[in-house]
Amino acid sequence: MHSGDAARTLSDDLIGFRNLVRDALQKLGATEREILMLREYEVLSYSEIAEILRLPVNTVRSRLFRARMALKEHLEPATQVNRAER
Amino acid sequence: MTTHPIAGDELMAYLDGELTVERAAGVAAHLEHCRECQGLAADLQRVSRRLLEWQIEESSSVLQHWLAEALQAVEEPKTDTRRKGSYLLVRPWTWAASTAAVLILVGVMVWQTGSRESERLVIPHELAQSDGAEPARLAQSMRAMLMESATSGAVGGVIGNVPQAAPAPPPEEAVQTGRPLIVRTAEMSITTREFDRTRPEVTRIVDAHDGYIAQLSMNSPSDHGRSLSATLRVPAGQLDRVFSELRKLGRIQSESQAGEEVTQQYIDLSARLKNARNTEERLTEILRQRTGKLSDVLAVEEQIDRTRGEIERMNAELKNLSNRITLATIQLQVSEECRQALRVDHSSTLGRIRNAAVEGFRGVIEGAIAILIFLLAYGPGLLILAVLVLFPGRALWKVVQQRTRPEQQS
Numbered sequence: 001m002h003s004g005d006a007a008r009t010l011s012d013d014l015i016g017f018r019n020l021v022r023d024a025l026q027k028l029g030a031t032e033r034e035i036l037m038l039r040e041y042e043v044l045s046y047s048e049i050a051e052i053l054r055l056p057v058n059t060v061r062s063r064l065f066r067a068r069m070a071l072k073e074h075l076e077p078a079t080q081v082n083r084a085e086r
Numbered sequence: 087m088t089t090h091p092i093a094g095d096e097l098m099a100y101l102d103g104e105l106t107v108e109r110a111a112g113v114a115a116h117l118e119h120c121r122e123c124q125g126l127a128a129d130l131q132r133v134s135r136r137l138l139e140w141q142i143e144e145s146s147s148v149l150q151h152w153l154a155e156a157l158q159a160v161e162e163p164k165t166d167t168r169r170k171g172s173y174l175l176v177r178p179w180t181w182a183a184s185t186a187a188v189l190i191l192v193g194v195m196v197w198q199t200g201s202r203e204s205e206r207l208v209i210p211h212e213l214a215q216s217d218g219a220e221p222a223r224l225a226q227s228m229r230a231m232l233m234e235s236a237t238s239g240a241v242g243g244v245i246g247n248v249p250q251a252a253p254a255p256p257p258e259e260a261v262q263t264g265r266p267l268i269v270r271t272a273e274m275s276i277t278t279r280e281f282d283r284t285r286p287e288v289t290r291i292v293d294a295h296d297g298y299i300a301q302l303s304m305n306s307p308s309d310h311g312r313s314l315s316a317t318l319r320v321p322a323g324q325l326d327r328v329f330s331e332l333r334k335l336g337r338i339q340s341e342s343q344a345g346e347e348v349t350q351q352y353i354d355l356s357a358r359l360k361n362a363r364n365t366e367e368r369l370t371e372i373l374r375q376r377t378g379k380l381s382d383v384l385a386v387e388e389q390i391d392r393t394r395g396e397i398e399r400m401n402a403e404l405k406n407l408s409n410r411i412t413l414a415t416i417q418l419q420v421s422e423e424c425r426q427a428l429r430v431d432h433s434s435t436l437g438r439i440r441n442a443a444v445e446g447f448r449g450v451i452e453g454a455i456a457i458l459i460f461l462l463a464y465g466p467g468l469l470i471l472a473v474l475v476l477f478p479g480r481a482l483w484k485v486v487q488q489r490t491r492p493e494q495q496s
Contacts, residue, residue, distance in 0.1 A: 040134055054379070065095035065098050
């Protein structure tokens with residue numbers, strides 16, 4: 001309800017961009033999203049994230065990579081280089 | 087992956103500064119000539135940048151306004167009930183104003199359709215609806231993140247405005263109304279003739295103004311007047327009145343008052359406490375929802391313990407500070423005036439009389455002894471002298487008398 005109100009006051013470009021990122025984040029798994037948030041916004045180290053989520057550090061690293069690649073693909077579908085699958 | 091010497095997530099770890107020095111050197115060397123890896127590095131950096139941009143856009147303008155309101159709606163009702171007790175009785179207008187504020191806030195909360203949702207603002211607001219328990223946790227971590235970034239200023243200028251919008255959590259009305267917080271101290275030194283009346287009088291004054299005596303000690307040494315020293319705590323607003331009543335106890339020898347501004351200290355401490363509470367909440371939530379190795383569980387629990395210890399410490403510090411702000415401290419010294427002089431005179435008069443009597447008695451005896459000694463020493467000599475002078479004198483006297491007698495007969 002509020003986001004709708006907000007959207008009307010913002011420019012179309014911004015709405016497009018916001019929706020794009022939000023959709024991309026929504027498509028991630030819960031854990032991947034969480035790892036991504038903890039890394040990007042809380043600027044925690046891999047080991048700190050691993051400690052908080054009780055995952056091995058390697059798992060955090062691979063999931064973070066997967067999350068970033070998924071986000072990148074969603075944000076820039078035209079320039080896909082699916083390196084994660086290689 | 088098999089043909090490429092550097093895995094994608096390793097490259098990412100290199101960019102995040104998470105590799106050991108040796109591995110980082112290897113990746114750096116490879117990155118220099120591998121175009122594919124350069125492209126991937128650029129992609130990864132772009133994704134991070136876009137996420138940050140999105141964060142800043144999301145929290146701008148309208149959303150930030152909501153955030154401020156939501157934080158206010160969440161925080162203010164709590165603080166209001168906490169401070170009623172002390173201010174209610176003292177200032178009726180404050181009560182009226184805060185009632186009005188509560189009504190407005192309730193209105194805002196109703197309009198916001200519930201405080202739970204308003205807590206999930208910024209990014210997780212939308213995500214929250216996508217799945218069940220996860221978003222609440224995410225919301226919490228995002229909220230904590232906002233608090234942290236607000237104090238450290240890490241995530242750009244837009245978010246940096248948050249703490250101004252969010253009111254400081256403390257019970258102090260002054261913080262909300264923007265008045266400075268001041269720790270007041272005073273010292274007073276009095277001399278009095280009616281010392282016996284002083285102590286009950288001090289107790290009465292302090293009680294009448296809702297204060298208390300923090301420390302009191304009395305001295306009554308034998309060779310001085312009695313003295314009393316006390317530390318009084320009275321509500322800061324009553325300090326002047328208490329002071330003027332204390333002045334009536336006797337003659338003022340000295341008095342002084344001082345005030346130390348602690349607004350910034352109070353706000354800082356409150357913010358740190360809030361951050362620690364958020365961290366604790368988040369860790370507890372994680373502990374509840376996750377299962378894992380025993381060592382991991384223990385590690386998180388240890389972290390929680392540490393955070394709780396920190397919270398306890400800061401809580402105590404904040405309480406102490408609030409206490410010093412709400413209650414002013416008076417150092418009172420009372421000393422007795424006259425009794426000393428009277429008593430000292432009394433005892434010395436007796437002593438002097440006694441001493442004089444003893445001196446006199448001793449003088450008489452000394453005198454007698456001295457005369458005796460003189461007689462013993464000079465008596466024989468004087469006796470011989472007297473004999474020598476007396477006999478020729480007497481003979482001469484007789485001769486003179488015999489010569490005058492025949493002259494009278496003839």
